[in-house]
Amino acid sequence: MREAPTGDPAKPFALSERYTDAPSHIRNRGTDFEITIQFSEAGAEVRPGFDSAADMTVIADYQAILPLACYVVGIHEGGLAAFQAMLETLVMNGEAQLSGESPAYLAPLHDRIASRSRPNP
Numbered sequence: 001m002r003e004a005p006t007g008d009p010a011k012p013f014a015l016s017e018r019y020t021d022a023p024s025h026i027r028n029r030g031t032d033f034e035i036t037i038q039f040s041e042a043g044a045e046v047r048p049g050f051d052s053a054a055d056m057t058v059i060a061d062y063q064a065i066l067p068l069a070c071y072v073v074g075i076h077e078g079g080l081a082a083f084q085a086m087l088e089t090l091v092m093n094g095e096a097q098l099s100g101e102s103p104a105y106l107a108p109l110h111d112r113i114a115s116r117s118r119p120n121p
Helices: 062-069 079-092 104-114
Strands: 013-020 033-040 043-048 056-061 096-099
Touching (some): 013 062
16 A cells, blocks of 8 residues: 655645546536646635646546545545555556645545545436
């Protein structure tokens, strides 16, 4: 299991994501959904669009990555290792591309969002 970089919460960090073939109700660029989040000491700024220069980028097939979006790492024994294995499988299958790494201090944010996410109805 790989440890996430701890990062410095005082240092700005940008995360940009593009989900291809997204459901029509969330699309904001053709058939895709794109979002960029800039974290700083002041908080987080969310804006539409993809920024290839962000510290971390994620480009993934929406349906393929949806199980990870709903996976709450903290409630599963070995949750982080399982999460990383699922993500690596998506990358190896060509269903996701990643660059950069998310600092560990953002992990609770993923779990908070994931706990409120639901698969497609």
